[in-house]
Amino acid sequence: MYEIEAVAKPECCPKCGVVGSQTAYGYKTRYIRDLPNSGMQVVLKLRARRYLCPSCGATYMQSYKTVDKTSMTPRLRTKIVSRVLRREPFTRIADDYGISDKTVRRAFDDWAKKHHSITMYSTPSVIGIDEAHIDKHFRLIITDPENKRLLDMLPNNKSETVYCYLRSLENPSAVRVATMDFAPLYAKAVKDIFPCATVVIDRFHVIQLVNKHMDAARKKLHDGGIVKKRLKRERTLFMANFEDLSPDAKHQLTAWFDIYPSLSRVYWAKEQFRKIYESESRVQAEILFQKWCDTVSSSIPEFSNLKKVLVRRKDDILSYFDYRYTNAYTESANNIIKTIKNQGHGYSFEVLRAICLMSVNHISEKAYLWSSQSSEDNFIESWQF
Template identity: 25%
Template sequence: MVNVSWARPEIGFTLLFEAFSMLLIESEMPVSKAADIMDVYPQRLWNVFSYWIGKAHQNDCQSETTVLGIDETSSKKGHNYVTVAVDMDERRVIYAVPGKGADTIDAIAGHLESKGCKREQIKQTCIDMSPAFISGILHNFKKASITFDKFHVVKIINEAMDKVRKLERNEFAMLKGYKYTFMKSDNKLSEQAKEAKYDILTLLPNIANAYRLKELFAEFWTFKTKEEAGAYLSYWCDLVEESKIFPFIKAAKSLKAHWFGIVNYSETNLNNGILEGINSKIQLAKKRARGYRNINNFINMIYFIAGKLKFDYPLYST
């Protein structure tokens, strides 16, 4: 047995064979299907895939990272969570780790240090309101500001609106089936849906008051300084207290508990739109593969589709 320049030692495949296999996977083909075409066992192709991903990720430069977005996803429906760290400036995944607890932030911090990115270098983070994530950020990135994702803040308000609708539905059956009517803005509703919504608001004052609070909160996102945003949020919370609408009172308490991370949005404008776009790609890959039983394969696929890695296997041309 001798080593040759056109194959890796003791692998049994030529570099062009491996390059073509990677090309098939890059064209959004599931690994099992690519293995059928290449006439090899899927695990052998996974080994090839993992080698090139591992090599590219090891050589990936991440020392300039200053803004982190962190979110979790699952390898299959409702199971085996993975926490994903995204460089928000470069819009790419730089690290993924199994789990969704505070220890995942420890792992992200350790990984960045191994890449030459010191913890104090991270100036801003965008996360959801997970206590584990908050604790992990405060412990590992002491100089980083936290911005809570706009989507999760809006979700709290929408859930309060829907709880009011459900409470009113017990007395007024006409409210059944109008869940999204009160959550969507007018420009996303048909003329018929808008007319039905405003008829209900005219007839039911409690629903109308809740809807008014929901619409007033939308103004919060227009402010450009923390002072203005904080003043408006304080004003909105006072209106909620005066309304005595319990679901909104509960929502206001949650917002007060996360005050600074919400107000920070006015200056950072960080949100998980980038993370949502990346997560859409991940979910599509998961759907094509019908889930991932091997968590390492799932993480490597995340790097492949969302890491913007540079590979040095030979280019395959026909």
Template identity: 35%
Template sequence: MPDNYDIGLPEFDVIDRKESSSGDYVYVLKLKDELKEQYKTCPQCGARMHVHKKSVRKIRDLNERGHNVGLAIQAVRYRCSNKDCGYICSEEYPSIDSGKMTIRLRESIKEDAFLAPFKEVADKYALSVPTVALLFKEKADELRKEAEVYAPRVLGIDEVHLDRKYYGVFVDIERRSIIEITKSRSKATVKAYINSLPNKENIIAVTMDMWAQYRDAVHDTLPGVPVVIDKFHVIKELNAQMDAVRASISNDIREREARTALKNNRFLLLKGTENLTPLQVQKLRELLEKYPKFSDPYDMKEIFRAIYLSESRAEAEATYEEWVRILHDEKHLTCFDSFINTVNRWHTEIFNYFDYPYTNAQTESMNNRIREIDGAGRGYSFEVLRDKMVLRPYVARRSGAVDFSVLDEDD
């Protein structure tokens, strides 16, 4: 191999590289001569040191071009020549941890443990799952010390259901990142979290779904801060009502094939018209012609959705009142009455959206990600799942992901 071969471990000289029959690389290393100078004189009495014992220390390193890599370090142990002193020491290697791997390998495993399931990382590095979990905990402990605890300008509150239990999820809506997961979504838990935030007065709005305990917790801890129910949750409620209409009408149809067809094409009635393909629009038209009882409910569903095109709160509220009037006085429909009751109960929070147009949609996306990670890990403990989600951005940033939020500072 070439002279002065560099493998990125500055304290070593590479003596040789061997390749095993299985394709593994083994580098034979020794401490650089200039670094051995410090072991010539005893730091205790000043007498000369001599070689006490030589051994080969076997260490694992990062893979190289798909090959497993091992290091065979020609380690030396020294002893003071002064018999009255008897000082003994071993060579120190800053790139090697106290176990049997390089520090850079250890750090790579720690970061991978945040970004992939423990089992996958264990298989990749030929380690046990408990070892990976231990390294993950080490990394989590490190990151927790530097993780920023702050009150975001716009706080999102949601929940995720895992293993028959609800966990609270708190999101920085503007940064699109999870900032906390709690073991409960109760009013007391939400209040305790908000009160724990430094400078909570910086919060200008809170987005959430229609869960009264969240609203009450915000009113108690952030008086005067508007609660916003974004359109995602409102349309979700509207579609649930529309689907109930579909199910009710379908139950009156005797032909089994027709009922099955309606069930299979329910998405045509629930999806926004603008999100349908030309072929799907044609199928929807045919469905409404064949089953005219769907026409008025579908049209009223789409008219309500158009409220979110309003340019002001006043316009949105006026359009909503007109929608209710048409529904009852002209169409004589009562199928959306439950939805109307929900809107009326949450009127202020729903129409706050037009003054504070923030959406909780990314929170739903993050909840799906939580479920994926929990499923891939086959049921992590709450502490592991929490650390994977809350501390993950700090790992991603160190791993080469670019933080473009600095551009926002110029706005």
């Protein structure tokens, strides 16, 4: 513990502003935590003086440039916020500085409220819409894929929440493209609110849906016993792209096709659909898409329900060939959010949202963290030990 006291006396009254000698009028002892020194926790014992103004008769506590009214120094608070933005758990930070996790949370909350404006962006030309499953709730995620920014995370993905947020964006005509999965709510909201926007269903979600239906067909072929177990173990083999398989894997896959011809048709239909995304233009993609639908209708009944879904969302799927945007960044942001949540061990939604908006966008590297306006040397020189 260090005992400290201000060297200089106030030159004027903060109440009336009259310059002149101020009369000492008692003191109050404060205990203020500071950054550790050589691994040891540091507490500053401040003899905070009270003064009496001879002019107006008001009493006041002396103010300090390097210590505010809280129980920690600004540089300690800066370090706490910096570590929170690096996604360290509150409990670990609290243990390192001998404070409670509530104090850590309060320090970050104060900083986040003060710097709320830095998380506000102008309406982007491309937005990504998705949801993250956190704490048994679907949280709406909005991103700017072009500039790789997390725009916001909302408590749920209900209709009123989606519409309310999208309507809050200024200049709706600026939005040209909205990438998303197959959720019809998101597509309807975008088309209702953004008159110039085109919905693009993420190509990876489309392929994922095709793979899901192919795997469902594989599961139906289980006939029990050894064959059932072997087919179960071969799931990864069937889900892989054919060109990515090793020669041995291709031979093994061919052996299964000899046993189950229907599975062969489903697998090659999946591969044929993937070829659509190799098209160089929308016209070429439409031709391959129609050809694939005709093939499914005539010889692959296992894909009949899938075909209905794809035909119904055909325009949104093929819009990819006009704009070539995906939801890859949005999915990446979702994974980061889930990682932050797992590391946090009990973040409330408000705290999680604030950390994600700052941390995912790498705001921790900016220069507007808490600042004491003084270097460490000036801090030491302003006190008498």
